[in-house]
Amino acid sequence: MDREIYLDNSATTKPYDEVIEFVNHISSxxxxxxxxxxxxxxxxxxxxxxxRGIIAKSLGVSRDEIYFTSGGTEANNLAVAGxxxxxxxxxxxxxxxxxxxPSVMEVFNNLSQCGYDVDFIDVDKNGVxxxxxxxxxxxxxxxxxSVIYINNETGAVQPINEIAKIKNSINRDIVLHVDAVQAYxxxxxxxxxEGIDILTMSxxxxxxxxxxxxxxxxxDIKLKPIIFGGGQESQLRSGTExxxxxxxxxxxxxxxxxxxxxSAVHCENLKNMLLDMLKKEVEDAVIISPxxxxxxxxxxxxxxxxxxxxxxxxxxxxxxxxxxxxxxxxKQVLSHVLRAMGIKPEIIEGAIRFSFSAFNTQEDIIRTVxxxxxxxxxxxxxxxxxx
Amino acid sequence: xxxxxxxxxxxxxxKGLNRPVFENKLISNIKRAIHKLGKVSIIKSQARIYIxxxxxxxxxxxxxxxxSKVFGIVSVSPVWKIDSSFESIKEYSxxxxxxxxxxEGYKTFKxxxxxxxxxxxxxxxxxxxxxxxxxxxxxxELSVDVKKPDFILYVEVREFTYIYSEIIPAVCGMPIGSNGxxxxxxxxxxxxxxxxxxxxxxxxEIEAVHFYSYPYTSERAKEKVIELAKILASYCYKINxxxxxxxxxxxxxxxxxxxxELTIIMRRVMMQIAEMIAKKTGALALVTGESVGQVASQxxxxxAVTNAVVSLPxxxxxxxxxxxxxxxxxxxxxxxxxxILPYEDCCTVFVAKHPSTKPKLDKILLSESKLDIEELIxxxxxxxxxLTITKD
Numbered sequence: 001m002d003r004e005i006y007l008d009n010s011a012t013t014k015p016y017d018e019v020i021e022f023v024n025h026i027s028s029x030x031x032x033x034x035x036x037x038x039x040x041x042x043x044x045x046x047x048x049x050x051x052r053g054i055i056a057k058s059l060g061v062s063r064d065e066i067y068f069t070s071g072g073t074e075a076n077n078l079a080v081a082g083x084x085x086x087x088x089x090x091x092x093x094x095x096x097x098x099x100x101x102p103s104v105m106e107v108f109n110n111l112s113q114c115g116y117d118v119d120f121i122d123v124d125k126n127g128v129x130x131x132x133x134x135x136x137x138x139x140x141x142x143x144x145x146s147v148i149y150i151n152n153e154t155g156a157v158q159p160i161n162e163i164a165k166i167k168n169s170i171n172r173d174i175v176l177h178v179d180a181v182q183a184y185x186x187x188x189x190x191x192x193x194e195g196i197d198i199l200t201m202s203x204x205x206x207x208x209x210x211x212x213x214x215x216x217x218x219x220d221i222k223l224k225p226i227i228f229g230g231g232q233e234s235q236l237r238s239g240t241e242x243x244x245x246x247x248x249x250x251x252x253x254x255x256x257x258x259x260x261x262x263s264a265v266h267c268e269n270l271k272n273m274l275l276d277m278l279k280k281e282v283e284d285a286v287i288i289s290p291x292x293x294x295x296x297x298x299x300x301x302x303x304x305x306x307x308x309x310x311x312x313x314x315x316x317x318x319x320x321x322x323x324x325x326x327x328x329x330x331k332q333v334l335s336h337v338l339r340a341m342g343i344k345p346e347i348i349e350g351a352i353r354f355s356f357s358a359f360n361t362q363e364d365i366i367r368t369v370x371x372x373x374x375x376x377x378x379x380x381x382x383x384x385x386x387x
Numbered sequence: 388x389x390x391x392x393x394x395x396x397x398x399x400x401x402k403g404l405n406r407p408v409f410e411n412k413l414i415s416n417i418k419r420a421i422h423k424l425g426k427v428s429i430i431k432s433q434a435r436i437y438i439x440x441x442x443x444x445x446x447x448x449x450x451x452x453x454x455s456k457v458f459g460i461v462s463v464s465p466v467w468k469i470d471s472s473f474e475s476i477k478e479y480s481x482x483x484x485x486x487x488x489x490x491e492g493y494k495t496f497k498x499x500x501x502x503x504x505x506x507x508x509x510x511x512x513x514x515x516x517x518x519x520x521x522x523x524x525x526x527x528e529l530s531v532d533v534k535k536p537d538f539i540l541y542v543e544v545r546e547f548t549y550i551y552s553e554i555i556p557a558v559c560g561m562p563i564g565s566n567g568x569x570x571x572x573x574x575x576x577x578x579x580x581x582x583x584x585x586x587x588x589x590x591x592e593i594e595a596v597h598f599y600s601y602p603y604t605s606e607r608a609k610e611k612v613i614e615l616a617k618i619l620a621s622y623c624y625k626i627n628x629x630x631x632x633x634x635x636x637x638x639x640x641x642x643x644x645x646x647x648e649l650t651i652i653m654r655r656v657m658m659q660i661a662e663m664i665a666k667k668t669g670a671l672a673l674v675t676g677e678s679v680g681q682v683a684s685q686x687x688x689x690x691a692v693t694n695a696v697v698s699l700p701x702x703x704x705x706x707x708x709x710x711x712x713x714x715x716x717x718x719x720x721x722x723x724x725x726x727i728l729p730y731e732d733c734c735t736v737f738v739a740k741h742p743s744t745k746p747k748l749d750k751i752l753l754s755e756s757k758l759d760i761e762e763l764i765x766x767x768x769x770x771x772x773x774l775t776i777t778k779d
Contacts, residue, residue: 308605309602309603312601312602312603312604312605312606313602315602316601316602333729378638379603
């Protein structure tokens with residue numbers, strides 16, 4: 001079997017060796033409960049505090065503005081629902097985009113059933129949210145706007161600064177939440193400068209352990225918990241801290257930010273290389289990721305191919321990617337993001353997402369293109385009839 | 388007093404001289420089903436089977452739930468075995484009733500007595516009457532309701548006396564192994580596990596064959612089929628699952644045959660392979676989940692063409708059933724939730740938009756003659772992976 005080529009880094013990443021060692025070390029040595037009064041507890045509390053400091057520093061914010069959660073999904077839920085619970089008088093209109101991760105989208109769907117007036121803002125053909133629509137839709141009742149920073153399927157970067165400026169010019173009180181799960185650790189984010197009030201981060205997308213995420217919330221933003229209990233994380237997120245996970249997250253942030261620019265350049269090169277080779281060698285390939293999208297994500301459709309079939313063929317060659325359409329038994333479940341961009345169903349059916357990390361090499365790209373060229377003729381849908 | 392389990396069986400009783408053969412098969416299946424829970428002695432007496440645990444702390448609830456899935460059993464009851472004297476019947480009945488009231492909050496009851504032991508001095512109505520009166524005078528909050536009581540206290544007077552209130556229905560059917568062996572074509576869908584279950588219920592040992600088209604389908608599709616086989620094995624203890632690598636064959640068919648005939652030709656090849664494996668393993672029939680008119684390959688015309696390729700009998704227990712009826716059974720036997728998991732199975736990738744619904748055998752044979760498939764079939768059978776799936 002050929003060496004493994006992992007190009008599904010937007011789904012999750014391989015943890016750094018240092019992170020695994022550190023998580024191991026903390027699990028076996030610093031096993032105290034941070035709430036305990038004795039030295040074992042104090043040691044654990046100190047390690048959590050240390051990790052909190054690393055994450056705060058990476059954003060240029062202060063430590064008491066960072067809250068740990070069980071992951072990006074919980075952080076998104078806490079941000080949106082937690083803010084609205086805490087501020088029932090701020091208005092009943094909330095806004096998000098049509099290209100959010102389900103952990104934001106479903107919260108909005110749920111809130112719309114609970115009496116909130118919800119707008120899902122359209123995107124253009126590049127998958128970038130229509131800023132003018134946001135401007136138009138803002139009204140006196142608007143309490144919160146939530147926008148994904150980098151879309152997980154296309155890599156399209158959303159104009160966060162512009163949105164912040166627009167809402168501030170109309171009403172500074174409107175809170176801006178940004179889901180930065182695909183952006184944190186990949187581009188530099190400075191929430192204060194960018195006008196972001198609440199920001200979601202996840203550990204396992206940047207080579208940290210799974211089961212940990214974090215929320216930045218500006219000091220004067222009031223949030224209410226969505227999980228109740230012993231009052232950990234400054235009353236905002238009860239439950240014994242995932243000490244080893246949090247420490248692993250801290251370690252991953254530390255390593256990632258040391259070479260954040262170099263990694264971006266490295267991945268940009270790989271992405272461009274893959275893009276050029278596919279354009280040249282696979283005539284009908286349709287590039288879905290827009291110009292200027294994240295260096296870490298390239299979404300490409302191969303018409304007349306079912307993406308899942310291509311995925312499994314690549315899998316036999318030890319190459320791992322993901323699809324824009326999941327096959328279910330008799331129908332295709334098409335990506336809501338690609339649909340929002342107005343892409344035709346038959347193009348979505350063939351959409352493959354390649355997502356990169358610093359661990360990928362140029363050789364990975366060459367082998368992947370070779371593999372695709374080898375597979376495509378075998379699996380192309382012929383004669384218009386077979387599916 | 389001893390807590391035991393009473394097992395009732397039905398259809399076996401209709402057998403004549405070979406009834407002991409069926410009873411012994413049932414007993415060995417019972418042993419197999421509950422052997423993990425500890426030592427028991429099994430006594431067959433007067434068309435009943437009594438299971439007496441030899442260990443303290445025997446897990447009765449688990450045993451009852453396992454037994455309710457053994458084909459051939461009509462119902463089971465947790466019972467108290469006591470001496471056949473009216474004194475002890477009174478004493479223990481009263482105890483059982485008090486237990487029940489405390490646990491379930493019952494308010495009304497009646498007593499039903501069967502007297503198998505004709506030497507017992509009282510007859511059945513007399514026992515019911517006297518015992519009912521005894522209970523009423525000792526448990527004032529209880530009253531008798533002969534039409535719709537909260538519970539019935541059953542008293543069976545035999546060599547020993549058995550008292551109980553609970554009758555748990557089981558799956559019925561015939562004991563597995565009493566009716567030979569069949570080969571089930573098991574896809575990942577809703578129908579085929581139900582078809583297999585229905586044939587197994589008639590005492591037929593089941594082996595299963597699954598056609599696997601990786602990388603056109605996902606590894607998860609295979610795991611799903613293994614999971615379905617496991618659920619079936621919870622009824623029939625053990626299933627040999629034959630996983631046939633089918634990709635090359637599908638590619639060959641796809642390459643050389645008209646696309647409206649793909650499904651029907653594929654079905655014929657599947658039947659052929661299933662028959663080859665059946666013959667190798669001693670299975671005497673094939674079982675499929677087909678039902679008339681459900682999809683293009685299940686019209687009478689298509690079924691006839693599919694059937695023509697094999698010589699073994701093909702059983703289609705769902706043939707006259709509606710989808711909803713099949714789903715009801717799938718839910719009852721516990722396969723439904725697994726069947727609807729959305730992993731692509733091999734039938735969905737190579738499907739024409741408008742498959743032929745009225746295929747003609749001679750035309751299909753002509754198309755098949757272009758295939759170079761014999762060697763591919765032999766290779767697929769040779770490379771078939773056999774997994775033995777047991778309930779544990």
